Every structure is written in structure tokens, then in C-alpha cells.
Amino acid sequence: MNPPPQATTVTTRSAVKKLHENPSALSKIPFRSRKIRKLTSNIIPVDPAAVPPNPPLTVSNRIPKPLSTKPEIDLALNHLRSSDPLLAALISAHPPPKLSPCNSPFISLSKSIIFQQLATKAANSIYTRFVSLCGNESNVVPNTVLSFSPQKLREIGVSGRKASYLHDLSDKFSTGVLSDASILTMNDETLFQMLTSVKGIGPWSVHMFMIFSLHKPDVLPVGDLGVRKGVQVLYGLKELPKPLQMEQICEKWKPYRSVGSWYMWRLVEAKTKGNGKAQSVEEEDEQIGGF
Numbered sequence: 001m002n003p004p005p006q007a008t009t010v011t012t013r014s015a016v017k018k019l020h021e022n023p024s025a026l027s028k029i030p031f032r033s034r035k036i037r038k039l040t041s042n043i044i045p046v047d048p049a050a051v052p053p054n055p056p057l058t059v060s061n062r063i064p065k066p067l068s069t070k071p072e073i074d075l076a077l078n079h080l081r082s083s084d085p086l087l088a089a090l091i092s093a094h095p096p097p098k099l100s101p102c103n104s105p106f107i108s109l110s111k112s113i114i115f116q117q118l119a120t121k122a123a124n125s126i127y128t129r130f131v132s133l134c135g136n137e138s139n140v141v142p143n144t145v146l147s148f149s150p151q152k153l154r155e156i157g158v159s160g161r162k163a164s165y166l167h168d169l170s171d172k173f174s175t176g177v178l179s180d181a182s183i184l185t186m187n188d189e190t191l192f193q194m195l196t197s198v199k200g201i202g203p204w205s206v207h208m209f210m211i212f213s214l215h216k217p218d219v220l221p222v223g224d225l226g227v228r229k230g231v232q233v234l235y236g237l238k239e240l241p242k243p244l245q246m247e248q249i250c251e252k253w254k255p256y257r258s259v260g261s262w263y264m265w266r267l268v269e270a271k272t273k274g275n276g277k278a279q280s281v282e283e284e285d286e287q288i289g290g291f
Helices: 006-021 023-028 070-083 085-093 105-115 120-134 142-146 150-155 160-174 180-185 188-195 203-213 225-235 243-253 257-274 282-288
Strands: none
Touching (some): 070 243, 070 257, 085 225, 085 257, 105 120, 105 160, 105 203, 142 160, 150 160, 180 188, 203 257, 225 243, 225 257
């Protein structure tokens, strides 16, 4: 397209100059009225029945529940199978985790203290005497335990050190620092901090309590030798993985690292039996109660 003639440009500039000198002239410029066209809608109505339903809830957008029911365990197994092919083969080779009823948190923690660093048979014998001293298991409560002197507890086989641990646990429950109700509602991080403040309860004991007593689904006991050995065997590592490496390797198991850890115990147990050794990793489960 050719540019407009120079005369037109000059005329236009002159008109602009006049308008600039006399702004009121703007109101005198006639404008041709325009008809406003009515727009018609082209929206096609949609049949609600034709809209596909929302996709089912998946692990990624739901908070997993405690592993206290078979449907929750099935959901965990499906997630682990799809996220880790090596673990999927292990899941197929072993039965699913077994469910077991949970004691009250106070009873479970007391039992955990008594069982520390003892063979299962000896620990069961001492715990049986401890329950008998209390009257029965329903009477294993903070005030009852506090009523026993260290000497009385030593008479049934509880060491002086463990007696002090039981008294510290009972004291925190009796003063309201801890309670069965609060333990059941705390998030994992707060629970870990609160329980490790009790004398004699360290990270390993808390992890075992969270997995086997509370059935929490996403606990990775990075300091447990059995779980570390299992990860080493499963992934063909030359050395035992350290805690940070454990976190990285097992990231894919979230939010069901408790179940993944359970299969690491089964893997080491099977390997131990294959080597002809009598020790069973499952004994560790029995100390706390197992799934």
C-alpha cells in the first residue's frame, strides 16, 4: 500500500494543531452513532450425565490411615508394588503383614522398656511378673507403677536402670506431659520429640512403638540394623546404607515406609534361615506386638 499524499498529512497536522489550541472544539466533532449488535450465545448445554466422574482418591492426595485394617494394608501394598519393582517381587514372595490388636500406649511403652536388650523368652518372663505385680494388664497404669519402689521392681527382674525409666515414663503420664489420648493424636514429629524426652526411650524404641503399637504407615527406622541390612540386600549395596542414604533410597516408598520396612525384616529373616542361623528377626516384632 502506498503512503497517503503529503497534502493530507499537512492537513491532518493542521487540524491537530487547531484542536490543541482550542480543546473545546473536540466537543463539536460529530460522531456517527452506531448500532449495538446483540450477541447471540453459541454455548451448547452439557448433559451432566455425560461428564465423567472425578478420578478415585489416590495415595498422592490422601492422608493414609493407620495400618489397622486390611483395606489400608492392601492400599499400601498396591502403592509399593507400583513404585518399586524390586520390592514388588519381595511382596509377592511373602504373606502380607499380620494385624494384631494394640494395647494402650502406656502399656506398650512400659513393655518396650522392659524388653530392651533382652532375649524374648527372658523379657516375656519378666513382663509376666510385672503384670502380676500390678494385678493384671488393665492395672498397668502410671500411679500403680509409681507405687513400686526400685527395690520392688528389682525383685521381679527389672534392673535398677529400667526401674528409673519406668518411673520417669509414669511420672510424665501422671503429670499430664503425656497421655494415651495425646499420643494417639500427635503428628509423627511431635510424638518423636515427646517420647525421646522420656529416660530410656531412644529413636529406635520410638520407631518400633510407632510402627507396631500405633500402626503408623510412614515410619522409616533408619537406625534399625535389620531394615538397613534388608535395603542393602534388596538393592545390592556393597555397604550398609547410612541414615541419609536410607532416606533417599526409600523415598519412593512414601507414604508407606512402615510396610516397606516390614518387608526388609522378612527379607533378612529369610536370608538368615537360608544360612542355617536360628535367630529370627520376627522376635523383634513380638517384643512390641507386630502388625
